[in-house]
Amino acid sequence: MSQLNATKVEKYRNHFLREVEANVEEGHWVKMCMQCGVCSGSCPLGPYWEHPPQEIFMMIRAGKREEVLKSSSMWFCTSCYNCIARCPRELPITHIMHGLAHYAKRLGLAPQNQATPKFAQYFWDNLYNGGGRVNELKLGLSLYFMNGLVEGIKTALKMRKIGQGMYFSKRMNPFEIFGGHSCKDSQGLKAALNKAREIEEAKAAQFKG
């Protein structure tokens, strides 16, 4: 358990709802849920979730901190917005799902083997290290090899035709593998991102006991 995580547990013990309200994007909406079930019934990914949104909201209120934050459920959200469109109380469910996922990730509780947080991390690293632009070739390759060398080669072979097509239609430049292009003032952007992280962490630190 990380230091930040340990102190939070202390501070909130049975007050997970308050913790969510303070730290999770749109978290203050959770208490407005009337448990009608429309979001869960409307979610196209519903059958694959361990805990549908309605249940996640109830678990938050019941103080089930570990079960919620370690859950893979909210990482399944595809942002289709079906739930938001139908929720009788207009809860921004999609945003809360992403907020919870993000918060769990910050605390180091996000599930290790779920594809979505992995991809999010690749994407971010690629953008941050690549000077403000996503290098699609590198991102694609890192995804291919996400599950090991053999799997990666298999996927690369399977996708060969698409790769060639993209190359001939000038959609992909193989030389991007040697660095690729970045945005203007990529150092400035990095500094801005670092500053943003610093502010976020300072905000989170307020809740350290």
Place this chain on the structure above:
Amino acid sequence: MTDVVATNQTILVVGGGISGMTAALEAAECGKDVILLEKNPSIGGRVAQLYKYFPKLCYPTCGMEINLRRIKANPKLRVITLAEVTKVTGDAGNYTVDITLQPRYVNNNCTACGACSEAVEAQFANEYNYGLNQRKGAYLPFYMAYPQRYVVDPRIIGTADAEKAKSACKYDAIDLNMSTQNIQLTVGAVIWATGWKPFDANKIQPYGYDRIPNVITSVELERMMDPLGPTDGKILRPSDQKEAKNIAFIQCAGSRDRNYLKHCSRMCCTATLKQTTYVRERYGDAGKSSVYYIDIRAIDRFDDLYQKVKADPNVTFIKSKVANITLDKATGNPILNGVDTEGYHRYNNPHDLVVLAIGMEPSVDFSRLGIDIKVNEHGFIEADPSNGGLFAAGCASDALDVNRAVQHATASALRAIQVVNQVS
């Protein structure tokens, strides 16, 4: 109609439903001069469209008959149908009201013999049955209509049908030269008893009322139960006219939902409990009801009915707001999809028929009527001192059941009496 006399001691009641009839009668029986205006060809309102009514599950015709006797017996009360208010100006104790009267094309000679109706060929959607069947272009709105006079539909005026109706009438009761009239009245106080209308079910897209034939509304089920109604008292599936025995009720259809009506319509939980007894009445143990709900709001003494229905093994309660309805093309069955709140189980339940417990909204958009009256965020009339001598009665003020609507109407009659008593 131009012979209507009114003074600033007169109380005008707009809307002839149970609330308007009550307010008008209470005031008239206290000795006040009262005019009751109704926009339809008959008074009675939406209670006259119910099969039975809770809590006692008696027939509304009985209460209607008592009120009609009181109305006929009271010389202080004047009923005017086919009338709508277009403008109100002035202050408490002295209002000028503009009224438009639509022609009925039938005069006082009518004996309700029905010969005109038989002669006419054109048919139109029957409003009384929420369009579930057709009626003739010359018609009696419903069997207990008051006044008991036929109506000629303005859409047949100028056609051969109108002449057929006229020549069929042996009592010289049909006058095809009647036309729209505008009159002006001076009154001391106005009671708005304009009631409610069912929320437009087509707006609730996930429930497919417009796409899936076997999804109906609660008001339509009331009409189906009437032995003289569009289905002769049988609960029939619109798709194949087969009897529906496995029926789902969806609560809060349009209510308690920020996408539609924000308020709780209050009477629809009890109305559904009542309607599950209809299913049992028709089909005994072969009739199954499933109620999908967020929570059951059967307030105070309606809890008795709730307990009784809960004890019926043929009625199942599923705590869940249905997410959407899909159609099983092979059987015509609507399939209800959702997740329940007691265990978060996913379900896809087929039923023969789905009844939407539709919400109530005000029948009149007062902001458009050009009348200076305060309404709340749901469009119902507020009890606000700035309304002066304008009052609401019954469902014009809120979503209410009959009991509460009538109590409210009696209170509004007292308020109006206080206003006209101060006029010298």
